[in-house]
Every structure is written in C-alpha cells, then in structure tokens.
Amino acid sequence: MADVETITYPAEQLHEFMVRVFENIEVPTADAKTAADVLASADLRGIESHGIARLTVYHEMVNVGRINPKANVTIVRERKATATIDGDNGLGLVVGPKANDICMDKADQVGTAWVAVRNTNHYGIAGYYPLEALKRDQIGWSMTNTTRIVAPLWGADRMLGTNPIAIAFPGKEEPPIVIDMATTTAAFGRIEMAIRKDRPLPDGWAIDKDGYETNDPHKMVDGGAMLPLGSERERGGHKGYCLAAMVDILCGPLSGANWGPFTPAFSLAHRDPDQWVGKGIGHFFGAMQIDAFIDPDEFKQQIDHWIRTFRATPAAPETDGPLIPGDPEREAEVIRRRDGIPLVIPVVEDLRAVSKQTGIPFE
C-alpha cells in the first residue's frame, strides 16, 4: 500500500460513521453496531477490501431493496448439534453473527455444532467468526460461498466464488493461530490493486474470457476468471477447486442457498444469474468446545509449543523463516489501532458521497 495515496482515520470515527449509515437505512441499532464491528475488524486486520470500503455497496443494496435491513433470522430445522437458519435476505454482517452465536451456544451444550445459513448476503471477513469463538474457549469455523468469479480447473467460465475458509486456535501465552483464506490463488483485492497500478499479474492467478492464462488484470476483469489455489493441474489446481467446491456445497445445497454460478450478484454493478436454485448465498459456521476434546489448558500449552516450534524452523534462503497463520493481520491491528486506518482515495470519495447523500458527517 506504501505507493498508493491514502488518508488515515481513527478506527472509532469510521466505526461511528458505519453505525450511523446502517441506522440510516433502517438497520436496528444493535444490528448496525454488529455490522460495523464486522467491517471494522477487517480494516483493523489490514484486509481493506472487506472493511468500510464495502459500506457503499451495502448502503446501495439496502436502499434499492435488494437486501432487507430488518431481517427476521429464524431457525428452520434443528437438532441438538445443528441448525439451518433462514437469514430473511438480511445483511450477512448481521445474519452471520447471529447464526454464529446459535452455533456456539449449541457447541456449549453438546460439544460441537454446525449451523448452515441460507437467504443471506456477504458476511465480511470469514475470520471474524472464529475470533468470536475464541472468546468462549471454542475453536470456530466459518465458510461462505460468494458471487461467482473463479473458474474450476480446466473450465473457462466463472463458476465459483472465492469461497473462504476460516478457523482459529487459542494459545496460552502466545497469540492465537488464525487461518482465514480464500480458496483462490490470490485475493481479488490484489487484482484490483494491479489494475490501479497498471502492473501485470503473477503467473497462475487468472484466465481471460477464452480460458487462456493471462497476466493482464484487465483481461481477468473483462469476462475472465480467477484461478483456484494451485492454479494448474501440475501444481494442484484441482485441489483448490475441490476446496472451493466443498465450501460451495456446504453453504449452498446443504442450507438451501444458491450455489456456484447461481449465486446472486454482489453489487448493482454485476448481473444476477438467469435463474435461482435456492435463496440468497449461504454460510456455514462450526464451533467446537475445546473442553469437549481435551483439557483446554493442556491444549493451549501445546499451541504455544506449536507456535514456538514453527517459528524456530530453519529459514528458506532469502526469507525470514515461516510465519504463524494470523501474524500479518495481528501486526496490522497493532499499528492500525495506534495510528488509524489508512483508506485509499477512491474509498474516501465513496464515503464522502454517502455522507452527502445521508447527511451523516464523515470527516
């Protein structure tokens, strides 16, 4: 980000603005705060693409009636350790945390739980949800399917979303291990960045509209597709495709949500599919009480040992050695809590437009 112009804002100021914007589009105050929390966690953790940069889209989608600001989240099927939830076409930022709470409550009762969610919308960073589980001495999982933008291996069309998987494990003295990964080779935000800087993409990230591998980010955006983790057959691209398929099926067919190429458009700039095969997009939340498997203190000591052991791995040439999953985001959070959140100018301009439209002061 160093070579892109930004303006820095205190995290609290952005949070307050988000709450007021959500309230402005009739999201109840408690839900508006939750939604702002989810977006703020992305900005704090340095995942700018999923933070306040998306506020404009949510605002717009609610304003035109595509997302329901006052969703009534209901359980439509239930066992002791499972639930299927209908999100009433609400903000994923509101539906997701509610479903995750239900999942964690169930895990407290019987040791573990899975909750499938349909009729919902984009839910922010996948990593937000397992971070909540850590507060309850649980290991949390989170997955979501998303608008199609990824080609299956050997395919020449957008058939899957970036379909992330997140999970987190608490340490005792060490900070938690936090895994939060799209099942693509690279994040879409990095393709947007390449366009903004007019730089070529690394090999293995994208194909053009005819299915040929391309290094031109414009060709990916212009009807091309991103590639799944592994990129090509020789490097295990079928495995990234398998992971994206797994997330798609758990979130879509298992909950009754849309899946694959039938997922709804993320914003008004994109076109919805010609038919629906379910309701909205889908999420899939899991929770596991650590105490249901092993003494939590013993587990956390082992995690400390795991972290220290992996940090001590001999470094590969020209590197500083392995990181622990979650390191970069935690380091970003320390800096951003202290110094504020840097926003790129196009995002600032979008937020100023929302401010003008709603009368809510931004700066």
Added chain:
Amino acid sequence: MADVETITYPAEQLHEFMVRVFENIEVPTADAKTAADVLASADLRGIESHGIARLTVYHEMVNVGRINPKANVTIVRERKATATIDGDNGLGLVVGPKANDICMDKADQVGTAWVAVRNTNHYGIAGYYPLEALKRDQIGWSMTNTTRIVAPLWGADRMLGTNPIAIAFPGKEEPPIVIDMATTTAAFGRIEMAIRKDRPLPDGWAIDKDGYETNDPHKMVDGGAMLPLGSERERGGHKGYCLAAMVDILCGPLSGANWGPFTPAFSLAHRDPDQWVGKGIGHFFGAMQIDAFIDPDEFKQQIDHWIRTFRATPAAPETDGPLIPGDPEREAEVIRRRDGIPLVIPVVEDLRAVSKQTGIPFE
C-alpha cells in the same frame, strides 16, 4: 503407469492375502478384514501408494512391536456430539474405522459429531471414511496428520505431514462427489515415480536440504522437503501451509497426539523424533446427518444439478473441461474391479517376501 511394468491380480485375491497377513501378526479376524478393506479401497480407487503396497510396512512395524495388533480402542473424553479416542497404538486401519463408526453413531443422535483420535498410526486413504458415511446418508469428514515431510512456506525443514482432508457428498442419480486431497502440491507417490523413471519434478513441488526449490526428486528425498499446496508466496503457498497446519492441530494438539516434526516415523527406514509431545499420530473424523440440515432428497437433487452444471462448464483450451471431484478414482474402480489390480514389480517382490516369511501363499 502405462510405461512401468506391472503384474495384475484380482482384487479378491489381494484382499484375502492381506487378511491372512494381518491375522498372521495377531490382528483379530474382524479387524484384519477391516484393515484389508481400507487398503483394498485405495488399490481399487487407483491410489496405489496407499494400498497393498503398504502391507509390508505394517507387517514389519507390528512384528517389531512398534504397532499393537490387538489394540483396545477406548473413549477417553466424551460429549453428546464429540469424543476423544485413544487408539492404544493400534493400526490406523483398525482404529480409524472404529472411531469413524463412533462419530457416525453420534451424528445420528444429535445431527453432527467430531471425533479426535490419538495414539494411532497411518490410517490408509482419507477418502475411505467419508465413503462409509455416504452409506448412512451422512456427509463425512476425515483428516489425519502424518510423518513429517513437508516444509511450511519459507521454511527449510520437514515440519508437517502431507496431512490430507477428505469429504464426500451423495448425489441422487449421479455418483457422489468425493474429495480426498493431501495438502501438498503433489502426492509423494508422484515423487517416488519420478525417481523410478529418473525424470525431473515440475516446478513448485519440492525444495532441497538447504531450502532451495529443486526439480531433482533425489534432492527432495535426500533431506529436502515437499512444498505445501500453492508452492510459493505469490501462488498462495501460505494457504497450503495453513491447511496443513489446521489438519495438524485438529489431529495432534486437540486429541493429545504428536504433531508437526514430532510425529512418529512411518516405517523402520525412518528415524523417530528425539522427543514426544503426545501419543502416536492423530486423526479427526466428522459426520453430518444430511437430514439434520435439509431434506436429503432435496439435497441429493441439488448435488445432481451441481454435478451436471459443472460438467457443462465451457472447457479451457486444450482440455476436456472440468472434472467432478472423485471422477478419476471412480473410473479407476470400474476398470480395476473388472480387470484386477496392477502392482509394480517392487511391490510384488515385497509381497512375495512377506509370503515366504509367513508361509501365506501370495500367487
């Protein structure tokens, strides 16, 4: 395999031989049959590296007292939806199916379950276990940590196993979607094959003992390491490392098994670590009753639709279009059930040696 000399045997003959060899090392008959089933499923599905080719190692490890043939599998901690199981240092081929049964029974009661297993050994192909779950209208998960052979991204040492993840989803008219993938770029069996044929490795598979990327399979085997899915930072190698870490932690610290570089050696040819941090290796089994989330018939119809939709994806240039996960293994199984199991000569020689040693006829 076409250019490697093989001898073909009927699947039943190999199965019978395996049962008798396991019985010969005092594995109870029912367990011997289960163990043979697991190995046979690998050979039938074309995953030769995990089938009867491993019988010699198991036979040897039991013979020298490193694996307990008469393991008493016990539940050491339990909730309605979870269990932690001690495998009594048994064959993973016996402990795994028992733990998986316990998991599926629990899922039948409360909708879903996870079972963590410690003090166990290598359990065959990860995909065997979710295939069992399909028989009960469940979605099964299976993971295991394994002997260290993979470097974390930016590391120059073997710190993780190939740590596979498997899951399967039933169709109604279509065959099931079966995902079974090591979290490495390529299977170790393909590196062994490159050595046998004296061919270079593709880029992104391996590093040498100093941590430099190498195309020489000998340099990988000689103190080098395999690379996680994604291979390098630009292609998402941190994500493959994250997946391998996730499997390692769920199977190791959560069950009380060894993890990472402390996992026991797979065979007598490898050296055990200098210290233990748990017992044996670990597995992690999950089961989800489909009916706990959605009408199973509706789910299976959606899976059929999913499969047909993805098969109809426009093909990338010079390909026949995307496969459905599990296609290659199912096609192998049709051929192998009909024509028999081809074994490479070194495996045949190993089995002849076991036959000679035990007096059990092989051919």
